[in-house]
Amino acid sequence: MRGRPFISWLLLLFGALYFFVPLLGTLEFSLRYLRGRYSLVAYQIVLTDPRFLATLGYSTVLALATIVVGVVLVVPTAYWIQLRLPRLRPVVEFITLLPLVIPAIVFVFGYLRLYNSSSFLPLTGSERSTDLLLTCSYVTLALPYMYRAVDTGLRAIDVGTLTEAAQSLGAAWSTILLRVILPNVRVAVLSGAFLTFAIVIGEFTMASLLNRPAFGPYLQNIGANRAYEPAALAIISFAITWASIGLIQVLGRGSPGQAAPR
Amino acid sequence: MAEATRLPIAPSPAAPSWLGQLSWAWVGVVPFFVFALMFLIVPTGLLMVGGFQDAQGHLTLRNLADLFQPTILSSYVISIKVSATSAIGGALIGFALAYAAIAGGLPAFVRPALMTFSGVASNFAGVPLAFAFLATLGRAGLVTALLVRWFGVDIYRGGFNLLSFWGLTLTYMYFQIPLMVLILAPAIDGLKREWREASANLGASGWEYWRYIVLPILWPPLLGATLLLFANAFGAVATAYALTGSSLNIVTIVLYAQIRGDVLHNQNLGYALALGMILITGLSNGAYIWLRGRSERWLR
Numbered sequence: 001m002r003g004r005p006f007i008s009w010l011l012l013l014f015g016a017l018y019f020f021v022p023l024l025g026t027l028e029f030s031l032r033y034l035r036g037r038y039s040l041v042a043y044q045i046v047l048t049d050p051r052f053l054a055t056l057g058y059s060t061v062l063a064l065a066t067i068v069v070g071v072v073l074v075v076p077t078a079y080w081i082q083l084r085l086p087r088l089r090p091v092v093e094f095i096t097l098l099p100l101v102i103p104a105i106v107f108v109f110g111y112l113r114l115y116n117s118s119s120f121l122p123l124t125g126s127e128r129s130t131d132l133l134l135t136c137s138y139v140t141l142a143l144p145y146m147y148r149a150v151d152t153g154l155r156a157i158d159v160g161t162l163t164e165a166a167q168s169l170g171a172a173w174s175t176i177l178l179r180v181i182l183p184n185v186r187v188a189v190l191s192g193a194f195l196t197f198a199i200v201i202g203e204f205t206m207a208s209l210l211n212r213p214a215f216g217p218y219l220q221n222i223g224a225n226r227a228y229e230p231a232a233l234a235i236i237s238f239a240i241t242w243a244s245i246g247l248i249q250v251l252g253r254g255s256p257g258q259a260a261p262r
Numbered sequence: 263m264a265e266a267t268r269l270p271i272a273p274s275p276a277a278p279s280w281l282g283q284l285s286w287a288w289v290g291v292v293p294f295f296v297f298a299l300m301f302l303i304v305p306t307g308l309l310m311v312g313g314f315q316d317a318q319g320h321l322t323l324r325n326l327a328d329l330f331q332p333t334i335l336s337s338y339v340i341s342i343k344v345s346a347t348s349a350i351g352g353a354l355i356g357f358a359l360a361y362a363a364i365a366g367g368l369p370a371f372v373r374p375a376l377m378t379f380s381g382v383a384s385n386f387a388g389v390p391l392a393f394a395f396l397a398t399l400g401r402a403g404l405v406t407a408l409l410v411r412w413f414g415v416d417i418y419r420g421g422f423n424l425l426s427f428w429g430l431t432l433t434y435m436y437f438q439i440p441l442m443v444l445i446l447a448p449a450i451d452g453l454k455r456e457w458r459e460a461s462a463n464l465g466a467s468g469w470e471y472w473r474y475i476v477l478p479i480l481w482p483p484l485l486g487a488t489l490l491l492f493a494n495a496f497g498a499v500a501t502a503y504a505l506t507g508s509s510l511n512i513v514t515i516v517l518y519a520q521i522r523g524d525v526l527h528n529q530n531l532g533y534a535l536a537l538g539m540i541l542i543t544g545l546s547n548g549a550y551i552w553l554r555g556r557s558e559r560w561l562r
Contacts, residue, residue, distance in 0.1 A: 008366030015359045015376070015439070019383055022436065025398030025405055073297055080290035088291065095298045100490075101547040102306055103497025105514055106536045109521050110305025113312065113533075140301050198385045204500035209521055216500065219389040223396075223504050230393040237390035245381045 023238065030231035042232040051218055052233075059207075059215035062131070063200040066138040067193045070146045073139065075189065078150045079181050082159050096147040099140050107140060108206045130210055137206045142196040149195070153188025154181075191248045198244035202237050310540065312533030325534035334516065334526075338538065341496055341513040344427060348434035349491035355435070356442025357484060363443075364450045377447065380440035387437045392504035395433045399424050425506040433505060434495050441494065442487055449483040486553035493543040493550075513539060 033041040046052055081089050099107070115123035115133060123133040162184065166176045182189070204216035219237070223230040316322045329335065362368065363376040386394075398405050401418060409415045423429055453476065461471045499514045508515055513535065519525045520532040 005367040008362035008368050011358050011362040011366075012368070012372065012376070015355070018355075018436070018439065019379055021405060022394040022398045025403055026394040028404045029397035029402075073294060077291055077294040080287070084287040085291060092291070092294065095294075095302060097547075097551075098302050098306075101493065101543055102302075102540055103499075103514065103543060105497065105499050105517055105521070106309065106539055107301070107305060109517065109532070109536050110309045111301070112521065114305045114308055136297070136301050139297070195385075202388050202390060204389050204503070205518070209518070216389055219393075220500070220504050223389060223393055224507070231397040234390040234393035234397070238386055238394075241386050242382050245385055246378070249378050249381070 023235075026231045026234045026238075030228060030235055033228045042228040043236075046222075046229050046232045046236070051213075055213055055215045055218035056201075058213055059201050059203075062135060062138065062214065063197045065135045066142060066200050067196050069135055070139045070142050070196060071150075071189055071193070074143070074146045074150050074192075075182060075185070076177055078147060078154055079159065079177065082151075082154050083163060093147075093151075096143050098143075100144050104137075104141060105205050105209070108137060108209045111137065112209065124210065127212075130212060134206060134210050134212055134214075137210070138196075138200045138203065141203070141206070142192070142199055145195045145199070146192040149188045149192035150185060153185035157184045187251050190251050194244040194248045194251075198241050201240055201244075306540065309533045309536045312530055313537035315530055315533075317528075317530060325528070325530050326537075328528075328531050329534055329538055333511070334513075334535065337511045337513045337516045338542075340427065340511060342542070344430050344434065344512060345492045345495035347427075348431045348438050348495050349488050351431070352435050352438025352442050352491050353484065353488040356439045356487075357446055359439065360443045360446045360450055364447060365453065376443060380443040383440040384437050384444060387498070388500035389504040391433060391436060392501050395424060395429070395436070395505065399429070399432070425509055427510070430502055430505060430510060430512075433501060434498065438491050438495065441491060445487040445490065446483060449480055453479065482553040482556045486550040489546045489550040489553070493546040496539070496543055496546070 030042050031038040031040065033039055033045075077092065081092055111133060112124065115121055117125045123129045159181070162180050163176055166180045171180070202216050202219065203214065204220055207214035208217040208220065219230070219233055222233060313325055314321055314323070316324060329338075359376065363372045395403075397403055399417075399422075400406065401424075403424075406417060409417060424433075457475055458471060461475055466474070497514065499518055502510060502512055502515055503518065506515075508519065516525075517532070517535050517539070520535060524532065526532055526535070
């Protein structure tokens with residue numbers, strides 16, 4: 001194979017077509033709103049739709065909440081496992097992989113059974129508590145990615161030495177976590193955060209079944225009722241995905257695990 | 263990389279108090295385990311138990327037997343068909359692409375570019391992906407129209423329909439192929455240059471190199487990644503729902519309708535439906551984890 005780059009180029013061309021043709025198709029379709037000429041009318045309609053901003057805003061807030069809860073949950077746990085309880089690592093890793101094994105729709109089915117309004121913890125009882133439940137659902141979805149990212153980041157630094165150094169200088173646990181460990185794994189945490197953002201922003205199943213006005217259900221609703229606006233929305237969603245993943249790539253170029261500037 | 267410490271320093275400062283420390287060390291992971299119980303283990307466990315109960319809570323195998331009624335069985339079958347086809351197709355194409363970019367003698371910029379595009383494409387799923395394919399291969403889509411204009415071929419008259427098995431499979435492959443590239447790249451990186459050279463020195467042909475060296479080393483990660491892709495497609499809801507509405511009866515769509523409005527008229531049958539899904543994705547992922555363990559021995 002090494003001697004035959006021609007076949008490699010051919011394969012790559014096929015891959016590029018598979019990747020770009022649907023995007024081009026969508027872009028072209030989104031410009032077709034007016035008969036006979038290309039225009040940005042579909043985008044104009046979408047961007048001025050108050051529901052667009054409302055649902056996108058809602059999902060953004062939820063994504064940020066998910067990232068905060070996820071980081072608060074994952075960083076201390078992964079740190080503690082690495083430092084004190086390495087024997088628990090397989091158990092924790094197994095648990096964090098469960099969301100890849102069990103489909104999201106099954107989790108949300110379970111939540112609706114466990115936390116319905118007549119249960120011992122009626123999280124679906126009010127809108128605010130449902131938001132909390134949805135945030136936790138998203139933390140669940142993001143757990144495999146967040147944990148792996150943070151765990152990899154922690155392995156690249158010497159957690160034991162850093163902790164001892166901080167302790168011998170009299171730092172409390174909160175100081176060690178916030179001012180020593182977190183800055184050292186900030187690249188890993190940020191990659192996990194952007195990936196979480198990309199997953200949460202257009203998520204449909206959980207938001208729809210919990211009846212919350214998120215961006216994913218809005219997209220689905222427009223798709224079922226409009227012709228050209230969905231294509232415009234797909235392009236916008238793609239731009240958001242691209243931005244999130246692109247930022248991870250840019251971050252990855254900075255050396256991971258590097259000590260924070262003072 | 264971190265500054266290397268000269269000596270491996272034991273993290274626990276005092277050995278005699280080891281036992282006392284251990285009992286306190288558990289406290290640090292309590293939040294994680296509480297979260298895991300509340301949002302991962304108990305909700306899923308409750309569904310699984312519900313699958314074995316009747317409406318009054320008595321133990322029964324009735325629901326599991328009812329899964330084999332034709333409408334439900336056919337939804338499982340079509341889900342498995344779509345997931346398996348998109349996984350195998352995605353695996354083959356993804357492997358070919360990854361191999362071409364990493365070991366195919368291409369310029370160095372190809373690999374990072376492919377990885378970036380794969381990262382984006384594997385995350386471009388759900389509702390927007392369905393829109394993209396409708397705009398491209400739907401009845402009024404760009405490719406559909408261009409095929410008519412350039413070649414006089416109407417794929418819809420030829421029997422193609424985006425809202426069908428092949429349409430959904432083709433759409434799923436948009437995220438399956440790049441996912442395969444991302445999973446398999448490290449394994450292909452692990453193929454050492456020396457192995458290729460050694461085999462050439464011993465007179466092996468290109469085919470023999472593949473048959474006796476590459477495939478024996480790469481089949482566990484290849485098959486494992488295919489299983490992961492299968493589970494990935496099997497649990498997907500949003501793409502299928504936005505693409506076909508409820509016209510294609512895959513099992514996640516049936517479960518979605520069941521959660522929404524108890525279309526099966528039996529809550530516990532719904533739990534059994536979820537239990538069946540967990541079993542299928544669980545087996546698939548279990549096999550993946552086992553195969554990954556096998557492949558890690560070689561690829562270090």
